[in-house]
Amino acid sequence: MSFVVKILGSNSAIPTIKRFASAHVLNVHERFFLIDCSEGTQIRLRMEGVKFLHINHIFISHLHGDHFFGLFGLISTLSMLGRKQALNIFADERLRAILDTVLNTNEIGFQVIVNPLNFKETNVILDTNALTVTSFPLKHRIPACGFLFKEKPKQRNIRKEFITTYNLSVKAILDIKNGADYRLSNGEIIPNSVLTVVPKPPVSYAYCSDTQYYEKIIPIIKGVDLLYHEATFTSKDEKLAKATGHSTGEQAAKIAKAAEVGKLIIGHFSSRYKNNDGMEAEAKKIFPNTQALKDGDTFVLNSQ
């Protein structure tokens, strides 16, 4: 099962010519999960070759414009492309009224379902065959949630040579994948550990933006393979970070270290800095496996 995170936009509030505002897309075996949807996200999706109609779930962390102003255009375009299937959005319940008002003068040919987020506690908000998605409270100026995307444990992989050697039925294959041994006609039993190989462990990705330094998220994102944590400011602007409900590079790295994540990616950079070297440098001192994002960066967590 492929599990790939692509960065559509890495800037904070104001988009620039080189950087769009917040939007990530998670590709789980060609099913696309959109995380935040800043203005121009539909253009970025097109640039990255993502098939629009394969997006069925959108997660909006909070209702600041740089995280959701791209929804209107994307929904309109999906409709013009002929979409009929319902679209599930997970967001602040106030998004319902916003969408109804904005899309009122436009013709939308499919159902847009807004699933309200709970900003008080951690909740599993989606559970599919492939993954679970958990929302958890962040600490920002307005209600905001982070999202944890966790691949489901995979079935054991059957060794292909056994399928042909013993001419296994579909039922037998499924049983073996689920852990059964196989009994030959002569009564001999081949144990499951011989028939199968251990699958790769499930991978996970957490998205934390926008938030100030907030230790309560650490147990929730513990051990994720990839953590996106906003780092709007450098430490010299730490007071400003706190006042505006944002984090510094150093603070993002402290969270990553305490949560023992595999890799930290940082973004949502303020336009006040000439470049993002400051945020990355101070984060790396605490958590070396840190990367400052650029639009288009891609992280393959599992290519199976």
Add this chain to the structure above:
Amino acid sequence: MSFVVKILGSNSAIPTIKRFASAHVLNVHERFFLIDCSEGTQIRLRMEGVKFLHINHIFISHLHGDHFFGLFGLISTLSMLGRKQALNIFADERLRAILDTVLNTNEIGFQVIVNPLNFKETNVILDTNALTVTSFPLKHRIPACGFLFKEKPKQRNIRKEFITTYNLSVKAILDIKNGADYRLSNGEIIPNSVLTVVPKPPVSYAYCSDTQYYEKIIPIIKGVDLLYHEATFTSKDEKLAKATGHSTGEQAAKIAKAAEVGKLIIGHFSSRYKNNDGMEAEAKKIFPNTQALKDGDTFVLNSQ
């Protein structure tokens, strides 16, 4: 007085990597008038080097998303850039509720005034020292207006040599610009026609999108220097054009010819065509001075 039209977006509903949706900007001596505001307009303004804070008036032809979904991000950005001055938007009165709902979770530090358009009749909606703006009804699926931007007649230009030769006072210069003769101390009168040169005639620009073929606009846009008329389809799709409230290249050219305009520019092209040669070619047969738009095209009507 400079009078320059710049095309920010030339596509119809669905933006592509190369073309944004409808937005033009008129620069009258570094005061900017934004006409329609599709998703990504703030990015396009940045690409074209337009100073955001010099935009005081925005004209929204109608409330289909490809003509106004960029407003939310632009208004948010103007606020983050520290704007305090009120912003005047001319639009369907329903925009008021839309802006209130969408911007509710964001902090906007200036007043946004929505001046309701009248979709039943022609109205002068803005009258400054430099120009008048007139709105007029178009014929589309929902209420839509076109806009006519007309430079004011300019004062006569005084010949510079007279200012030094006769050491003219400021009052005398203003009087002469307004048409007065000048009396020398010896009683001799120098007629205004000698003192001044005739200024360039005032220029005008009309914006007509979205609309089906609609002859009632012809007297309103009569003789404009530059006409933008949508041409979403080619003539082979004329029935579709009518059904969707749009025009063909041929129809745009018929309007331009009947209105005896200086130049016709066409845009709002449907993505169904590989390129826009079809619309341009059929228009040129009827009105040779036609140009199919690309994003970034610029038309200098007056460079004084």
